[in-house]
Amino acid sequence: MPLPFEKPIDDLEARIRDMRAYADEQDVDLSGEIAALEQRLASLTRETFAKLDRWQRVQVARAAGRPTALDYLARVVEDFSELHGDRALGDDPALVGGLARLGDHGLVVLAQQKGRDTKENIHRNFGMAHPSGYRKALRLFDLADKFGLPVLSLIDTPGAYPGITAEEQGQAWVIAASIQRMSRLRVPAVSVVIGEGGSGGALALAVANRVLILEHAIYSVISPESCAAIRWRDAAEAPRAAEALKLTADDLLEQGVVDSVIPEPVGGAHKDPDGAVEAVRVAVSEAFAALRDHSSESLMAQRHERFRRMGRVLEAA
Amino acid sequence: MPLPFEKPIDDLEARIRDMRAYADEQDVDLSGEIAALEQRLASLTRETFAKLDRWQRVQVARAAGRPTALDYLARVVEDFSELHGDRALGDDPALVGGLARLGDHGLVVLAQQKGRDTKENIHRNFGMAHPSGYRKALRLFDLADKFGLPVLSLIDTPGAYPGITAEEQGQAWVIAASIQRMSRLRVPAVSVVIGEGGSGGALALAVANRVLILEHAIYSVISPESCAAIRWRDAAEAPRAAEALKLTADDLLEQGVVDSVIPEPVGGAHKDPDGAVEAVRVAVSEAFAALRDHSSESLMAQRHERFRRMGRVLEAA
Amino acid sequence: MALERWFRRKRPTRGDDDASPTGLWLKCPGCHAQIYRKDLIGNLYVCPECGFHERMPVEARVAMLADEGSFERWSGAVMPSDALGFVDTEPYTERLQAAQSKTDRPDAILTGAATLEGEPVALAVMDFGFLGGSMGSVVGEEIARAAERAADEDRAFVSVAASGGARMQEGALSLMQMAKTTVALEALARRRLPYVSVLTDPTTGGVTASFATLGDLVVAEPGALICFAGPRVIQQTIKQDLPEGFQRAEFLLRKGMLDDVIARPALKSRLAGYVRVLRAGLASCAGSAVVRDAALAAPSLDHDDGAPASDGEEALQRATAV
C-alpha cells in the first residue's frame, strides 16, 4: 500500500508493469517507451522525495516494508547471536540484544525491533520496550565494557511503553540508568536511527560517540500526534506539529543532535531494502573504524562532551 | 513461655517472685532466703546453659523474646535511617537496609529481620527474604563502596524464601550475585549471626572480613528439620540432625567458618536483651576498629582468602 | 504539558500555578476542609488538618531548606531561546515572556549555594509554575552547571524536581537535556560527592527519566505524582482505569523505586542527615573508591563552564592527546 504522496509513483510503476506484460504477451518491442517511462519514474521519485514535507517524512519513517532492525543486523554485522533476559523481570522482544562480529572484532548489539507484520508487531509491542528491555541493555553494556566490545545500537521505536506494569517497574528509572550507563561505556558506541527515534525511549540507547540517522528517519522529543493533541488540542494537527518539531534528519543535523545523515535509496528504504542495508553497513563500518584506536578515556570524554554541549541558550548580558 | 529445658529455671524464678511478694505483703524480712534462691537460680541457669545439646541451642537461637536485628540496630549503631527498595521489584521488609553512624564514620547496615510477634512475623515473612531483598542489598553495597562506608550485616533468617515468585524472580541468581558483590566490597565488612543463619540466604549477606556469632546462635547449610526429613525421612529426627550438622557457634569456630563467638548473658539473649545488645555493640565496634585502617585492596584480599580456604579436603597421595 | 492540563482539571486548587485561587481561604484537596491561607503557608503548605502536601513556591522551598541567610543564587546567567521558531496556537517566545513576567525568573529553575544544618550543598529547585516546570535547554544547562559547580566547590548536590517533562517547544534539543544533565552529574560522582534527589508533585517524563532518578538517594514528598508517562497517556493506551494511588509516592515506595517518602517538616533534617553520613566514609577506602571508577576520574572529562564546546572530532582528538 503506497503512502498518499507515492500514488503517482505507484501509478507509473503499474503502467510500466502493464506495458512490459503487454510487450511480452504480444511479442512487440516497447523497450523505447518503457525506458522513457522508467526515466520519468526515476525523476518523479527523485522529485517527490526531494520535496517531502516533514509530515510526509514521518510517514516514510514508519512505512510498511521499511527494513527493521533485524533486517539490518542480518547484513550489517556477522554471526549475530541473540542474548536474552535482564536477570530480573523478563526478556523483552521489543529490545533485542546480542553478540556479533564486525570484521576482526566482537560487538555487542542492541536493537529496537518493530514487527514486520501484525503478528510480529504484537509480539514486539510495536517496538515499545518495557523496563526489562532497558535492563537487558544495562546488562549488555556491562558485558561490552568487561570484554572491550564496541556497542552498536539501532533505534526504531515510537517510545518506551506507557503502561501500568512499565510504570510499576520504574520505566523512568531504567531509562535514566540506561542513559547514564551508556554515557559511561569504555568502548566505542555507534547509534543509527533507522526509523522512528521516539523520545526518551530512543535516547536511552543513543548516548553514543557517533549518532547516525537515515535520510528519512525522524528523531523527536514527542510524536507529532501527541504534540498536536497537547498544543493544538487536536491530533489531526499532526502535520503542523511535525513541521514545528523540526524532527527530520536534516533538522537534527543542523541542531547538532546527529553527526551525519545516511542517504537512502531513491524512493526510501522501503523501496530498496537491500540498498538501505548496504548504506548502513558502510556507514557503521566507517564509524567504528574511525573510533577503534581511541582509548577508553578519550571515548568517554568525547561522548561526555558531545552531550554536555547539547541545547541552545543565550548568555544573559 | 519457657523452652522445655528452661522449666526448672522458670519454676525457680516463680518461687522467688512469690517469696518477694509474700515478704512485701506480710512485711517480713526474707532477704536471706531470697538471696540463697537467687544464687541457686544463677548456678542452675549457668549449668543448664553450659550443657545444652545442639538441638536445645537451635531452640535458644529461635526463642521468642530473643532480640531481633532491629533491636540490635537501635543501640549498636547511631542514627539508623532506613533506605527502601531495590529499584526493580519492590521493598522487602524481611531484609532491612539503611545508613547509620558508628563513632565518627558512616555505615551501611543490612539486617535480616524476623518479627517480634505474629503480626510482624507475617509482615517480615519470618525473616525469609525475597529476591528484592537481596537486590536491595546489592544496591546498598554499591552505595557503601562509592562513599567508603563500612558494612555491617546482622544475620537472622531461616533461609531465603522458597516460593513461586521468588523462583521466577531468580532467587538463586540474586543470592549468587550478593555473595559475589559482597566479596568485592572495597570497605570493611562485619557480619554477626544473631540468631539463625539459614543456608545460602544467610551467606548472601555474610561474606565479610569478620564473621561473628552469638554464643547461642546457629549457622547451617540446612535446617535440622529439613535435614531430618531428607536423611532420616522423618522431620521428628531434627535433634539427631542438629547433632550431625555441627551447627553451633563453637562448632563453627572449630570449622573456621566464624572468627569469634560473642558470649551471651547467662540464660541466653532472650533473658537479658540489653546485655546481649551491649555485647554485640562492643564486639562490632572492636571488629570495625581493627579493620578501619586497612586499604581497600587488603580488605578485599583478606575477604577473598578467608573464603577461598574454606572446606576440608585430603590431598591425594 | 499534558499533565499540567490534567492537574488543572482534576486538582483545581493544588499548587502555585495559574489556576490556584488567591483568596484568603482555600479548600484542601485532601480533606476538603476550609483552610486559612496564612495557616497553610505558615505550615509549609501542608494542610494542618490532614497533612496534604500542596505544591510549594520555589522561594518558600529554598527558605525551608537553606540555613538562614546561607542561600546564594547561581542561576540566571543563561536565558531561553527559540531555536526552532516554534509556534502552535501562540509563539513559544510569547509563552516564555508571559512565564518570565509571572515568575520573575528566566526559566523554570532556581539554583544556588546553601548550607543545610551546616552541610554545604548546591540546591536546584524547579518551578512548576513556569511552563509546567518543563525542561528545555536552560533548565538542563542550569542543572548541569549547578552540579559541576557543586563538585568544584566540594558541595553535595540536592535537587527538588517538579516538572511536566521535556519542553517540546525546543524539540530534540529538549530531549537532549536528559543526556546533558546526566553526564554533568559525573562531576559529582568523580569527587564522591553525594547527590540527593527530591521528587515533588508532579515529577514526570524526561525529568523523571534523567537526573531526578539518578540521585545516590531518591526520596519523594507524600502524595507526589511521579511517573514516566502521565496517567492520561496510560489511560488512553490501555483503555482501563488505573489502580488506586497509582504513580503516587507511596505506591512507588512499595514498588521499590524510592529510598523513602518524607513529609515536608522532616525534609531538611533528613536531607542534611543523608549528606552527613554519605560524606563520613573512611578515608582509607576513599582513594581506591576513586580508582574503582577510574572511568570517571579521567581528567579530560572535566567540563569548562561556559567555554565554547568543541565539536565531536575535536573533542576526540583533544581527549586522545591527553
Added chain:
Amino acid sequence: MALERWFRRKRPTRGDDDASPTGLWLKCPGCHAQIYRKDLIGNLYVCPECGFHERMPVEARVAMLADEGSFERWSGAVMPSDALGFVDTEPYTERLQAAQSKTDRPDAILTGAATLEGEPVALAVMDFGFLGGSMGSVVGEEIARAAERAADEDRAFVSVAASGGARMQEGALSLMQMAKTTVALEALARRRLPYVSVLTDPTTGGVTASFATLGDLVVAEPGALICFAGPRVIQQTIKQDLPEGFQRAEFLLRKGMLDDVIARPALKSRLAGYVRVLRAGLASCAGSAVVRDAALAAPSLDHDDGAPASDGEEALQRATAV
C-alpha cells in the same frame, strides 16, 4: 537430595543415576516412545523422536564438547573427607565409598583442559550420579582450582552444572563452597577471560545460587530443571500446585534468567562462538577495562593453589604489607 528423590519418583527413566534402567530399550519420558538405547546414546542422549534431553554421563559430555584428543584431566588431586563425622541412616564415609566405586572418581566432578573448535578452555563437568552431584569441599575446591588454573593458562572457563545442591553431610563447610567458588572466579574476571556456564538437568540449591549463575553468559539445556528451592520444598511451603513448566529452562528464559536455551547438538558450536566473540574485544579498550575493576586487579588477591592458607589476621597483615 530432596530433589534426587523427587526425580526418582516422578521421572523414573531419566538420567544416568542409580535408578536408570540398563536394558536395551528405554521409554522416553518425553514422548513415551520405546527408544533403542544405542540410538539414544548415538544421538547425544537426546530422544530421536521428540528431542527430550536425557541426562548425559560426564565422559560423554566431555567427548561431545572437547575437540578430539584435546581433553586433559585436571581433577583428582583432592579427595573428600568426613570433617563432621556425619552419620544418618548410614555413615557419610560409606556413602562416599559407594559413590566412588560406582563412578570411579573421587567426587562429583571432572575438570580438565580442552579446546572447543580450537578455543582453549577449562572444562568443569558435574556428575549428578555421584551423591546427586552435591557440592562439598572437593567439588568446591576442584571448581576453584579449575577457574584459577584456567586464568593462569589463559583459557576461558566452561562449567556444566548438574547438582542437587550443597552436600549437607559436610555441614556449614559445604555452604561455604558457594563463597569459595565465587571468589575463585575472580581470577578469570581479573584477566577478562570469559566464563560460560551451562545449566543441565537438574541444577539446584547452592550450585544454582553460586558459581553456576555467575557466568558472563548463562545458558541451559532444554527442559532442564533449574531452581534455588526444589519443587517439593515449594509445594510444601505454599500448599498449592506449581505452574506448568515451572523452573524449567524455557520458563526461566521467559523470566529473563538465561541468555539462551540451547539444544545439545548445537551446544558445542554455540559455546565456542561465545568464547570467540568475548575474546575478540578491542585491544585499545582492554587496558582500561582492567583499570576499571582495579578492585579485582590487586595482586594480593592471587591465590596459590595448594599452598597452606593463612588465617584471616595473617592475610590481612600480608595484604596490607603489599
